[in-house]
Amino acid sequence: MKDRVRVAVVGGSGYTGGELLRILVTHPKIEISVITSREYAGKPVSLVHPNLRGLLSINFTNFSIDKISDKVDAVFLALPHGVSLNYVPKLLDLGLTVVDLSADFRLKNPELYKIWYNYEHPYPDLLDKAVYGLPELHFEELRNAKLIASPGCNATATILALAPVVASKITDEKKFISDVKVGSSEGGAKPSEGSHHPERQNAIRPYEAEGHRHAAEAEQELSRIAKANISVSIVPHAVSTIRGALASAHTWLSNELEEIEIWKRIAEFYRGKKFVRIVRGNIHPYPDPKYVIGSNFADIGFAIEKRILRLTAFSAIDNLMKGAAGQAVQAFNISMGFNEDDGLKLVPLRPA
Numbered sequence: 001m002k003d004r005v006r007v008a009v010v011g012g013s014g015y016t017g018g019e020l021l022r023i024l025v026t027h028p029k030i031e032i033s034v035i036t037s038r039e040y041a042g043k044p045v046s047l048v049h050p051n052l053r054g055l056l057s058i059n060f061t062n063f064s065i066d067k068i069s070d071k072v073d074a075v076f077l078a079l080p081h082g083v084s085l086n087y088v089p090k091l092l093d094l095g096l097t098v099v100d101l102s103a104d105f106r107l108k109n110p111e112l113y114k115i116w117y118n119y120e121h122p123y124p125d126l127l128d129k130a131v132y133g134l135p136e137l138h139f140e141e142l143r144n145a146k147l148i149a150s151p152g153c154n155a156t157a158t159i160l161a162l163a164p165v166v167a168s169k170i171t172d173e174k175k176f177i178s179d180v181k182v183g184s185s186e187g188g189a190k191p192s193e194g195s196h197h198p199e200r201q202n203a204i205r206p207y208e209a210e211g212h213r214h215a216a217e218a219e220q221e222l223s224r225i226a227k228a229n230i231s232v233s234i235v236p237h238a239v240s241t242i243r244g245a246l247a248s249a250h251t252w253l254s255n256e257l258e259e260i261e262i263w264k265r266i267a268e269f270y271r272g273k274k275f276v277r278i279v280r281g282n283i284h285p286y287p288d289p290k291y292v293i294g295s296n297f298a299d300i301g302f303a304i305e306k307r308i309l310r311l312t313a314f315s316a317i318d319n320l321m322k323g324a325a326g327q328a329v330q331a332f333n334i335s336m337g338f339n340e341d342d343g344l345k346l347v348p349l350r351p352a
């Protein structure tokens with residue numbers, strides 16, 4: 001294990017890039033050596049990310065693999081999907097560890113890229129080598145991983161809500177619907193017609209309701225746990241918050257188990273997981289993204305309607321943290337043999 005690892009953040013001008021910098025700037029074992037942006041090359045990072053004023057005196061540079069290869073040991077790619085895959089093979093050939101925040105290496109089955117992302121995957125062999133970077137499910141595989149495919153935010157929220165339900169066999173259902181409410185930062189730093197402030201503010205707007213791409217990841221991971229084919233439909237809703245995603249996934253209990261027994265099985269699944277908090281209480285009985293903002297926590301909870309044996313699994317995350325940059329650093333820490341929570345001992349903001 002190295003004492004200090006030098007990293008590049010590629011796509012450092014975006015939201016997940018900025019969030020990576022916010023975490024890495026105080027990480028005890030990481031030195032940020034290179035931050036790239038095409039638009040802001042030559043300009044100080046704090047010009048784009050004013051929250052980092054006085055904390056990071058470094059300029060953006062253009063991304064050139066040849067120029068960074070002797071300056072860094074690892075690379076975080078915070079780029080749109082379809083872009084990262086052009087760089088990953090060469091970075092791996094140079095012996096660098098790669099954490100890709102895009103969807104380019106999340107799916108194991110190359111055929112799924114044609115269906116969900118409209119392209120033929122050019123490196124199917126690398127899909128086998130990539131580790132899906134959800135530490136609560138893949139801790140052991142992440143040790144020494146060279147290519148980490150960091151999960152999508154709506155997928156993370158959905159998988160964390162449903163994984164204990166599927167694993168604990170409290171339902172016989174093989175089909176799940178996850179309703180996800182998510183804040184505007186999910187769409188990235190560049191506004192579109194739909195995400196422009198006057199269009200987005202006060203919206204409660206379903207989108208991609210006939211097939212959201214993150215369902216492919218959720219099906220892959222939940223089927224692995226169930227050892228059976230699981231179907232998942234994710235119905236995201238754009239809401240007015242800036243950060244935060246809440247998944248509510250409804251299902252039916254297979255038989256009338258005592259409520260305490262259900263809670264025991266669910267809690268057992270996440271025993272010892274540093275970033276999962278089980279929520280059960282009176283004043284705030286269900287997970288709410290408001291109480292995880294700025295942190296890497298996932299708050300998980302359940303509601304049981306005994307009358308009709310309905311169970312709803314909830315999961316609340318900060319989409320830029322446990323849904324992106326925080327989880328990417330958590331997975332990277334494991335791959336490097338660091339403490340899982342190095343750089344991530346961040347307490348959620350309140351009020352936020």
Ligand SMILES: NC(=O)c1ccc[n+]([C@@H]2O[C@H](COP(=O)([O-])OP(=O)(O)OC[C@H]3O[C@@H](n4cnc5c(N)ncnc54)[C@H](OP(=O)(O)O)[C@@H]3O)[C@@H](O)[C@H]2O)c1
Binds near residue numbers: 103
């Ligand atoms: N936002 C979220 O909540 C979230 C959650 C999980 C995963 N993700 C994933 O993380 C990745 C980044 O998302 P984001 O929200 O940070 O997006 P973003 O704010 O739009 O940032 C994207 C970055 O990529 C750079 N970039 C864009 N097109 C490029 C190209 N063709 N070649 C090289 N650089 C390019 C941009 O920088 P320049 O134009 O300055 O070069 C920018 O810094 C995406 O794959 C996204 O799906 C996002």
